[in-house]
Amino acid sequence: MQQGITEPLERQPVLTVDGLTLRFGDNLAVDNVSFSVARGEIHGLVGHNGAGKSTVIKMLTGQLQPDSGTIGLDSEAARLRSRRAAQRQGISLVDQELSLVPALSISENMRLGSVRLGAADAGIRPRLTHVLERELLTSVGLPGVDVNTRVEELTLGQRQLVEIARALGQRPRVMILDEPTATLNETESQYVYAAVRRVAEQGCAVIFVSHRLGEVLALCDHVTVLRDARLVRTCNSAETDIATLMADMLGEAPHRLERRVPAHDEETPGLSISGLAVGRELAPFTLDASAGTIYALAGQVGSGASTVLRALGGLEPSAVGAVRVATGRLRLADPAAAAKAGVVVISNDRKSEGLFLSRSIATNLLATRLSAISRWGFIQRIRQRRRVAALAELVSLPNAGLGRPVSSLSGGNQQKVFIARTLLRDDTRVLLIDEPTRGVDVGGRAAIHGLIRRAADAGVTVLFASTELDELVDLADIIITMKDGRVVRQHSGTVSANELMYDMVHISEGTP
Numbered sequence: 001m002q003q004g005i006t007e008p009l010e011r012q013p014v015l016t017v018d019g020l021t022l023r024f025g026d027n028l029a030v031d032n033v034s035f036s037v038a039r040g041e042i043h044g045l046v047g048h049n050g051a052g053k054s055t056v057i058k059m060l061t062g063q064l065q066p067d068s069g070t071i072g073l074d075s076e077a078a079r080l081r082s083r084r085a086a087q088r089q090g091i092s093l094v095d096q097e098l099s100l101v102p103a104l105s106i107s108e109n110m111r112l113g114s115v116r117l118g119a120a121d122a123g124i125r126p127r128l129t130h131v132l133e134r135e136l137l138t139s140v141g142l143p144g145v146d147v148n149t150r151v152e153e154l155t156l157g158q159r160q161l162v163e164i165a166r167a168l169g170q171r172p173r174v175m176i177l178d179e180p181t182a183t184l185n186e187t188e189s190q191y192v193y194a195a196v197r198r199v200a201e202q203g204c205a206v207i208f209v210s211h212r213l214g215e216v217l218a219l220c221d222h223v224t225v226l227r228d229a230r231l232v233r234t235c236n237s238a239e240t241d242i243a244t245l246m247a248d249m250l251g252e253a254p255h256r257l258e259r260r261v262p263a264h265d266e267e268t269p270g271l272s273i274s275g276l277a278v279g280r281e282l283a284p285f286t287l288d289a290s291a292g293t294i295y296a297l298a299g300q301v302g303s304g305a306s307t308v309l310r311a312l313g314g315l316e317p318s319a320v321g322a323v324r325v326a327t328g329r330l331r332l333a334d335p336a337a338a339a340k341a342g343v344v345v346i347s348n349d350r351k352s353e354g355l356f357l358s359r360s361i362a363t364n365l366l367a368t369r370l371s372a373i374s375r376w377g378f379i380q381r382i383r384q385r386r387r388v389a390a391l392a393e394l395v396s397l398p399n400a401g402l403g404r405p406v407s408s409l410s411g412g413n414q415q416k417v418f419i420a421r422t423l424l425r426d427d428t429r430v431l432l433i434d435e436p437t438r439g440v441d442v443g444g445r446a447a448i449h450g451l452i453r454r455a456a457d458a459g460v461t462v463l464f465a466s467t468e469l470d471e472l473v474d475l476a477d478i479i480i481t482m483k484d485g486r487v488v489r490q491h492s493g494t495v496s497a498n499e500l501m502y503d504m505v506h507i508s509e510g511t512p
């Protein structure tokens, strides 16, 4: 490739990906993908669930070896046989899952797993001093934080910044951030954007993977779109928009659901909550929720929205108050009692609730439906197959290979399986969902919203918590804004995103 002679330094590609290809068995995960990233450039990588983003990243960070294609660093072929080798050659990863050890200090965490700063180098290089650590923290927007602070005392947003500082400490040529804002609220995300910009200003090439197309366009100089393992195109962010990116990702314009007319079934008792409180996290919360209606609890992390859901699901040991489901009183702090009353919780920590990762997608989809499809002790295979196909279609999972293990699905698709199997239980009266579509692409999001609406249409009372304004406005019949453990206001579903934002962020005292 001819380069470098006439181009200014900052335009020269640091990273060149050429014809990268990788198969898992007969599944082509990445097919002939090429793109390049220059010094100081922030380069977005987008694509729907299963498009191949994680697989590309794993190849760039030495965790997977390509079947063919090359990865070049500053015009030389890189040899990325392991994550450590990649790090040594200047490729650092800020992973999707926070990898800091909560019980250790910021300083200890910054040295962990670093080939440049870690214990392995102690004898060769002088250990990173606190001064340098503070410099790194300052450069990601955490000035004045004591490096001896234990990570468990930090907010999620601060932890993400420490992750970035740690990656920066490895003095990378390329920094890859995999959905760094997926679990953060709006304010925290802004700090991450500022940190990413500073990293790029220092000359690092940045790859930023995200499902939030708005942030990708605002932050990135260029965007590479993948669809079904292939490169669709790399474009200049200033010359594209969200609708075009979505069309590129999906291959067609996404369809938005029509506003729903809620069933508002006054006859059937739904969920009656009176004075539900949890320590200092939740001031007494009261709501008479009708069957067939979708209620949103809108609030940022720490607003109390998730706490309401957890308390209703029996997952908050110190919850007090009076809750009735249908006509019966619900015993609080007792998950088994909640389950028996038809209260289903889908928390935002889906990993720990567990799919059966080594079992097939089909088995996982059916996990809560075995009684419905078994008769006289054996499972009727034809009914089972039909059921699985219908469930898979409902959440737009790829049709082929439902016999494959769930672990072979991308993260977002695993989430769809989890939600599909929980949503379609017949005995659900109240559905509680925390962040229904976090980390799910636009197509999957519409599918999941459709499922939630179906549940409500069938008479289920739905409460969901979300920090995403679009999701709140798209899905809810009634939106309750929350802040600092208290209700701020109740809105009909036609409220604007701006009004919601105002409640969630600006008002300091609400009325319980």
Ligand SMILES: Nc1ncnc2c1ncn2[C@@H]1O[C@H](COP(=O)(O)OP(=O)(O)OP(=O)(O)O)[C@@H](O)[C@H]1O
Pocket: 024, 027, 028, 029, 030, 047, 048, 049, 050, 051, 052, 053, 054, 055, 056, 407, 408, 409, 410, 411, 412, 413
């Ligand atoms: N270990 C594996 N074994 C088999 N197939 C895999 C494995 N990891 C990924 N795949 C497949 O490779 C393809 C690309 O998946 P990948 O995880 O790279 O997608 P992604 O774009 O990162 O999706 P998401 O946004 O959901 O994380 C998918 O079809 C997936 O099922």
